[in-house]
Amino acid sequence: MSDARARRSSGDRLLDILGVFTPGRSALTLTEIAGHTGLPLTTAHRLVATLARWGALERGDDGVYHVGLRLWEVASLAPRGVGLREAAMPFLEDLYEATHENVQLAVRDGMDAVYVERIFGRSAVGVHTRVGARWPLHATGVGLVLLAYGPAELQEAYCARPLERFTRFTVTDPGELRRVLAQVRLENCAVSSRQITEDAVSVAAPVRDTKGAVTAAVSLVVPAAGTDPRRLIAAVRFAGLGIGRALGGDAGGGPDDA
């Protein structure tokens, strides 16, 4: 065990345990938790018991642990998670009802877009996101908006990294990405065509707080074939404006939320 590991407090190790739960690994036995954290089984046992007693983890009949309802209740207070989606939901519903396409809402965390809400379209293309999922910023509509309006240092750091390719249409050249970001700022929206999958186009617009800072992005994801994505820009921008107004307190979370 390294010195750094040995110095980690009980609180750090408790959070390490929460951190091993991921979308691909959402149900784990005690032995698996110990293995993924590198903790001795007895330590893992004690900390898991602490988490279960509080309600951060729940143990199934099969002895498998998953994330518990109480943690979810506390997490629902995160202003950038459920708080944001509560304010946004009426506008996302309107966008969905107007289009019946995939609707998404995302925030930036470091160099990723994190999806905080998604409404499935019916006839719509496959969308490879889930609530809580992360995607790199350069290839999705919401990501391009969040990157284009992010700090200049972020944009420099982002363009200096290798840009992952998802399809033959993904922009992976830093110079081209800089031009795309300038275009996003010029048009106050992003159109990302076939960059994640070859069958989908996403149209995204910013959500601004009362000071004008971009705090989130909203998008529609539609089939690339037979759609003119530019016809959707006004609706997506409109939704972004409405959500920003709701966050600022000018509009409530809904007509009944007084």
Next chain:
Amino acid sequence: MSDARARRSSGDRLLDILGVFTPGRSALTLTEIAGHTGLPLTTAHRLVATLARWGALERGDDGVYHVGLRLWEVASLAPRGVGLREAAMPFLEDLYEATHENVQLAVRDGMDAVYVERIFGRSAVGVHTRVGARWPLHATGVGLVLLAYGPAELQEAYCARPLERFTRFTVTDPGELRRVLAQVRLENCAVSSRQITEDAVSVAAPVRDTKGAVTAAVSLVVPAAGTDPRRLIAAVRFAGLGIGRALGGDAGGGPDDA
């Protein structure tokens, strides 16, 4: 400080800090966190720093802490929170689009119903819930369903407690509540009229897992005046069946979720 308090581990105290964040208290200074937990300021400072480093708390420009995005990401793996609502969302949307009334989804935690999803109706009555909120079981439609299909010991314990009154229509007599619960089981749905507010009726139906156990409840909340709530029962039952099927893996989270 009591012996019990003194014996609490660093992990327990870390969770105590998360526990002080509530819907009415979602942004707190370090001093407030220390006050609510009863921890010395230096201890609170160290634990809050641990939580902030991991991303469970985020510190605003104003020095105020709120729940962080990373906690929300991990919590989104809770099968009874976001996991359930992901499976349920297409059916809740259909129910909303068919009725434009308030749609709610709840699970039971102890003696409370916890709301995991809600879609606002437009012309609809005020609904005093939010995602993550709790209500006692005896007065709401979802609560009556969750209580009626809960363990017999739960029903006994619940009826032995004082039943809180919210309006003059709230059932507060244990004998009458038992009759109501029997009726819920007979009809496989609950109609709760004017029991929380005098202007609203809720119609709720169970969501069953593959073994037939009731794991959640779905409801519509509509204005009490001029509505025949019984006309909504079939739609709500239908939504409950669909969500149960989706949870069992027979149906996906949506047509695109393959």
